[in-house]
Amino acid sequence: MKDQTAVVTGGSRGIGRAVCLKLASLGANLVINYAGNTEKAEETKALCEAFGVQVVLVAGSVADPAVCETIINTAVKTFGKVDILVNNAGITRDNLMMRMSEEDFDQVIAVNLKGAWNCMKQVSRLMMKQRSGRIINLSSVVGLTGNAGQVNYAASKAGVIGMTKSLAKELGSRGVTVNAIAPGFIDTDMTEVLGEDMKETIQKTIPLGRFGKPEDIANAVAFLAGKDAGYITGQVLQVDGGMVM
Numbered sequence: 622m623k624d625q626t627a628v629v630t631g632g633s634r635g636i637g638r639a640v641c642l643k644l645a646s647l648g649a650n651l652v653i654n655y656a657g658n659t660e661k662a663e664e665t666k667a668l669c670e671a672f673g674v675q676v677v678l679v680a681g682s683v684a685d686p687a688v689c690e691t692i693i694n695t696a697v698k699t700f701g702k703v704d705i706l707v708n709n710a711g712i713t714r715d716n717l718m719m720r721m722s723e724e725d726f727d728q729v730i731a732v733n734l735k736g737a738w739n740c741m742k743q744v745s746r747l748m749m750k751q752r753s754g755r756i757i758n759l760s761s762v763v764g765l766t767g768n769a770g771q772v773n774y775a776a777s778k779a780g781v782i783g784m785t786k787s788l789a790k791e792l793g794s795r796g797v798t799v800n801a802i803a804p805g806f807i808d809t810d811m812t813e814v815l816g817e818d819m820k821e822t823i824q825k826t827i828p829l830g831r832f833g834k835p836e837d838i839a840n841a842v843a844f845l846a847g848k849d850a851g852y853i854t855g856q857v858l859q860v861d862g863g864m865v866m
């Protein structure tokens with residue numbers, strides 16, 4: 622990936638950080654977006670720069686179209702192009718339907734679904750003109766199966782799959798691939814909030830017998846972003862230890 626430009630949203634922590642490190646280790650220059658945790662974002666930047674690549678940080682919510690415009694403009698101004706877009710930024714606001722507020726529904730859709738749309742909107746014309754590009758969207762197995770307490774999150778992640786397949790059909794003739802990754806249970810801050818009992822119950826449903834690591838997802842992103850995946854588009858790659866089949 623030497624001399625390629627990758628944009629990763631939500632790259633300060635968790636899966637996003639692992640994705641940044643993997644792409645940096647393969648030689649890609651990076652524009653890394655994050656919501657507000659500047660300390661963690663600076664850490665990710667320094668870790669990536671240790672691989673000898675250039676890194677620019679852009680703070681702000683992907684739910685804001687102006688932020689996504691800035692992210693992509695920054696990439697173009699700094700590196701001249703965008704080869705890879707990884708829509709990773711995501712949040713949860715879990716609650717049963719009876720207790721879920723409209724605000725919790727709207728926020729999750731705004732970040733997870735509209736946020737990915739905002740960035741795809743910004744890169745689509747660019748990648749069409751380049752006649753190349755890789756877009757990788759972070760969905761979730763919950764988008765395939767549903768999950769009690771996650772009506773908002775499951776809707777956003779199922780929506781991401783619909784957008785991925787639709788855009789894959791629109792951009793395929795221009796050499797741009799669009800794929801989704803559906804992680805299972807990955808050890809990050811997002812899943813840290815679950816109680817030990819819940820974690821034990823979930824672990825029993827995973828044939829490989831362990832939770833995933835952020836690096837497990839980063840490896841899949843790197844594959845879909847790399848040249849060996851050039852004939853794969855519109856797909857949902859589950860990386861879940863066999864949790865959902």
Ligand code: NAP
Pocket residue numbers: 630631632633634635636637654655656657658659661681682683684708709710711712732759760761762803804805806807808809810811812
């Ligand atoms: P995480 O540890 O909670 O990290 C979230 C990242 O997203 C942080 O970098 C955060 O930035 C950023 N972020 C949050 N809201 C944002 C916004 N509005 N605009 C821009 N950036 C924002 O999450 P994770 O577990 O790594 O999850 C990454 C992705 O994988 C998400 O899309 C998630 O839904 C998906 N996923 C995760 C799992 C899992 O088990 N962990 C399973 C399936 C799918 P700050 O540091 O600045 O807050």
